Amino acid sequence: MKSITILKYLLFISAVFTVLIFFIYHTSAWPLGLEALESLITFLSLIGFLISIQIFRNKLLTQENNISKGLLIGLLWTVEIGMNNIIQPRLPLRDHLDNIFWAIIAVLILFVSVQASYKTNKFSTGVFAGLFSGFASGAVACLTALTLILLGMHLLLTDAINIAEWKGLLNQEYYRNMSVYFAYQTMAGAIMHLIILGAVMGLLLGLIGGGIGKLSAHVRSKRNS
Numbered sequence: 001m002k003s004i005t006i007l008k009y010l011l012f013i014s015a016v017f018t019v020l021i022f023f024i025y026h027t028s029a030w031p032l033g034l035e036a037l038e039s040l041i042t043f044l045s046l047i048g049f050l051i052s053i054q055i056f057r058n059k060l061l062t063q064e065n066n067i068s069k070g071l072l073i074g075l076l077w078t079v080e081i082g083m084n085n086i087i088q089p090r091l092p093l094r095d096h097l098d099n100i101f102w103a104i105i106a107v108l109i110l111f112v113s114v115q116a117s118y119k120t121n122k123f124s125t126g127v128f129a130g131l132f133s134g135f136a137s138g139a140v141a142c143l144t145a146l147t148l149i150l151l152g153m154h155l156l157l158t159d160a161i162n163i164a165e166w167k168g169l170l171n172q173e174y175y176r177n178m179s180v181y182f183a184y185q186t187m188a189g190a191i192m193h194l195i196i197l198g199a200v201m202g203l204l205l206g207l208i209g210g211g212i213g214k215l216s217a218h219v220r221s222k223r224n225s
Contacts, residue, residue, distance in 0.1 A: 003068040003136070004060055008053055010139040014194075015046040017146040018187065024150075025183040028174050035184045042191045046142075049135075049194075063132040066112060070133035070202075073108050074140025076101055077193060081144050085155040094161070102197075109134050110205045117213025121221070126210025127203070134202015138194040145190035149183050156182045 022031075022039040030036065053060060060067075080101040084094060112133045117126025148155065156162055157178055166178045175181040 003064050003071055004053065004057065006071060007067055007136055007139055008050060010143050011046050011050040011053070014139070014143045014146055014190070015043055015050065017143070017150060018043045018046065021146065021149050021183055021187060025180045026176065027180055027184075028176060038184060038188060042187060045191060045195065060132075063128060066116065066129045066132045067136045069112050070109070070136025071140055073105055073112075073133060074137035076105050076108075077137060077141030077197075078144045081141065081148060085148060085152060085159065088155075088159050088161075091161060105137060106201065106205060109137065109202055110209045113206045113209025114213040114216070117210045118217050118220075119213075121214065121217040123210040123214040126213045127206040130206020130209050131199065131203045134197075134205065135194070135199045137202070138198015141193035141198070142190045145186050145193065149186050153179050153183070156186065 018039055022036070022043075025035075027033050027035050080098065083089070083097065088094075089097060109130055113126040113130035116129035117123060119125075162178075162182055166172070166181060169175070169181065172181075
């Protein structure tokens, strides 16, 4: 199965899961409120990305390799999310481990970008490599987080850090119960991984990696001439 097809499946399933979460977890303002808006924005974002990929599918064929690498990199996000919710390390260890995972993922995306730019001697190739590998990694993280809401809510409810956060929440009546609160907190984290830690971080690393790769290729050509 091609990596673009896998990416489309990830986005589609994430969109379906978003709708399911909205209908399962009700705040006192349901079907209105900020959580409804959050669900709508998440759903529309996922569908928008899905439609865009379908429209520009032929042009994206050149990004198959970068998307494949991004999907593999995204598995590190799955490991990180699983670690936080299954092993549930305490603070500040959890923060340190999160930072380590984030750094490794960032370095890998940067490497993909530098490598692509260096091989082609084009700055733009590195930028696109960073963007699409980052976006693909974020898609894996997004679906992982949404799956956690639907299939692993008991893990969220037994996390000591989450329990402490819930006890300190002033408007518990609005969320009705702890599961509703963390369903939408986790959904926010899911779309953040896709857009901010995925596409945006990938683009920024692509800009850096594209520059490094282009400069390195230029130095190589100078030495060979």
